[in-house]
Amino acid sequence: xxxxxxxMRRDPAGSLGALLxxxxxxxxxxxxxxxxHPPDAIALARRLQPPSALNWLGTDELGRDxxxxxxxxxxxxxxxxxxxxxxxxxxGTLLGAFSALLGGLADAVAMRIIDVLLAVPALVLAMALAxxxxxxxxxxxxxxxxxxxxxxxxxxxxxxxxxxxxxxAEFARLAGAGRWHVLRHHLLPNLAGIMxxxxxxxxxxxxxxxxxxxFIGLGAQPPSPEWGGLVASGRHFMADAWWLSLxxxxxxxxxxxxxxxxxxxxxxxxxxxxxxxx
Amino acid sequence: xxxxxxxxxxxxQPAGAKAxxxxxxxxxxxxxEFVGILGGSGCGKTSLSRMLAGLRRPDAGTLAWKGAAxxxxxxxxSFVFQDPFTSLNPxxxxxxxxxxxxxxxxxxxAAARRSLADELLVQVGLPPDHATRxxxxxxxxxxxxxxxxxxxxxxxxLLILDEPTSALDLSVQAxxxxxxxxxxxxxxxxxxMVSHDIAVIRHMAHRVLVMDAGRIVESGEPxxxxxxxxxxxxxRLVANFLSADx
Numbered sequence: 001x002x003x004x005x006x007x008m009r010r011d012p013a014g015s016l017g018a019l020l021x022x023x024x025x026x027x028x029x030x031x032x033x034x035x036x037h038p039p040d041a042i043a044l045a046r047r048l049q050p051p052s053a054l055n056w057l058g059t060d061e062l063g064r065d066x067x068x069x070x071x072x073x074x075x076x077x078x079x080x081x082x083x084x085x086x087x088x089x090x091x092g093t094l095l096g097a098f099s100a101l102l103g104g105l106a107d108a109v110a111m112r113i114i115d116v117l118l119a120v121p122a123l124v125l126a127m128a129l130a131x132x133x134x135x136x137x138x139x140x141x142x143x144x145x146x147x148x149x150x151x152x153x154x155x156x157x158x159x160x161x162x163x164x165x166x167x168x169a170e171f172a173r174l175a176g177a178g179r180w181h182v183l184r185h186h187l188l189p190n191l192a193g194i195m196x197x198x199x200x201x202x203x204x205x206x207x208x209x210x211x212x213x214x215f216i217g218l219g220a221q222p223p224s225p226e227w228g229g230l231v232a233s234g235r236h237f238m239a240d241a242w243w244l245s246l247x248x249x250x251x252x253x254x255x256x257x258x259x260x261x262x263x264x265x266x267x268x269x270x271x272x273x274x275x276x277x278x
Numbered sequence: 279x280x281x282x283x284x285x286x287x288x289x290x291q292p293a294g295a296k297a298x299x300x301x302x303x304x305x306x307x308x309x310x311e312f313v314g315i316l317g318g319s320g321c322g323k324t325s326l327s328r329m330l331a332g333l334r335r336p337d338a339g340t341l342a343w344k345g346a347a348x349x350x351x352x353x354x355x356s357f358v359f360q361d362p363f364t365s366l367n368p369x370x371x372x373x374x375x376x377x378x379x380x381x382x383x384x385x386x387x388a389a390a391r392r393s394l395a396d397e398l399l400v401q402v403g404l405p406p407d408h409a410t411r412x413x414x415x416x417x418x419x420x421x422x423x424x425x426x427x428x429x430x431x432x433x434x435x436l437l438i439l440d441e442p443t444s445a446l447d448l449s450v451q452a453x454x455x456x457x458x459x460x461x462x463x464x465x466x467x468x469x470x471m472v473s474h475d476i477a478v479i480r481h482m483a484h485r486v487l488v489m490d491a492g493r494i495v496e497s498g499e500p501x502x503x504x505x506x507x508x509x510x511x512x513x514r515l516v517a518n519f520l521s522a523d524x
Binding site: 166167168169170171172173174175176177181185186189190271 | 331333353355356359364367370375379382383429
């Protein structure tokens with residue numbers, strides 16, 4: 001806790017990020033409870049109404065309440081992004097660190113596979129995978145994991161290669177430590193900070209990626225109020241109904257900003273070097 | 279007397295290098311002996327020390343431990359690295375780093391590890407309450423003491439030190455060197471110290487080996503080297519030392 005307090009004092013921007021993320025999570029949990037309308041209630045008589053006391057953030061082209069849709073879409077949007085990021089960070093760290101530790105042919109083969117995955121444009125690959133698996137949010141998330149994973153494997157491997165040759169890891173090997181010991185005690189604890197930070201910075205990109213897949217019919221399916229989908233559907237009415245894209249866009253922007261700033265704070269908390277000398 | 283560690287015709291040339299970094303080095307280290315390896319930058323002394331410790335596999339040549347061909351048994355040889363700032367895992371408390379090698383050699387309970395850590399801290403002149411600290415909370419000299427304590431945890435018979443004081447300021451250097459001398463006297467450990475500093479080697483070593491271009495070009499007592507160097511590299515080291523001394 002002292003590390004957290006110290007990091008928050010040293011990094012006000014990180015504290016702001018933590019606050020934003022807490023607010024977003026609070027909105028995701030409490031928003032649906034305070035919404036005045038169900039998210040899918042169609043009221044064509046009130047279509048494309050601007051923000052008012054009756055509809056706080058206006059209505060969409062079917063007269064559905066934008067606030068209600070935004071609130072009900074918050075939890076699945078944030079959780080889906082965190083699930084993808086959690087999976088890519090965990091798998092990427094383990095695969096990258098193992099690859100660096102094994103070296104030789106296993107490392108070379110793994111890196112060529114990663115090179116192939118990186119060579120294909122991410123969205124095209126995600127589209128191909130999502131189309132092959134079938135249109136659904138879960139399949140879109142699987143596609144996003146596959147697309148984002150190579151970046152994390154590369155990062156983890158590069159860091160692990162540096163750590164592997166640090167004297168503390170060399171000493172462990174000299175003392176008879178096996179690969180598992182070096183991985184568990186010397187590589188993973190020192191990789192954790194940078195990987196978590198990179199993962200948090202990826203949350204917004206994943207939300208947008210899920211939105212892109214949803215937009216072409218390969219992600220969350222209508223009438224699901226997932227945030228990316230709300231931005232995409234609102235773009236047809238930008239000139240007349242700015243609130244349709246603005247509020248989901250603002251929520252996405254705040255999520256991106258919050259998670260990015262939170263990433264810095266988490267790095268400081270995870271790094272024991274931030275503690276003052278006694 | 280059988281040599282503790284004997285190396286015969288060690289050779290190592292990294293891929294892409296035009297010449298071997300270590301080129302046919304043979305040497306023997308006796309029990310309790312303090313051997314200094316002197317040489318300028320890039321002469322191959324660090325590479326040689328890493329091969330002696332088993333941290334680098336030679337392209338050619340053999341090692342023998344107490345007369346038997348092959349590498350030393352686990353824990354018999356330990357190593358102290360040059361840079362105290364990267365030699366300890368920043369995420370582990372000092373008690374963990376100090377006792378890692380001992381715990382790898384034989385299963386130890388947490389209490390036994392803490393007790394061993396306290397003992398090692400006292401041996402290297404640090405208070406036991408440092409055990410729960412992290413490396414960033416120590417000075418460079420304190421970190422190097424921890425690295426020395428860590429190297430002693432398995433009670434090695436040979437300790438190899440790669441320029442252990444070059445990253446430290448002068449007053450701290452003297453304290454670390456005196457610590458090493460007292461440890462050697464109390465434990466009778468053989469030590470091999472790599473250095474480019476003839477003054478350090480003169481102070482510490484029973485015997486000095488001068489390296490140049492991957493080869494040992496001179497061997498003898500440090501005082502003899504200072505009085506009458508027999509190689510060009512030795513003469514250069516002595517000349518640099520004398521000019522710095524003036």
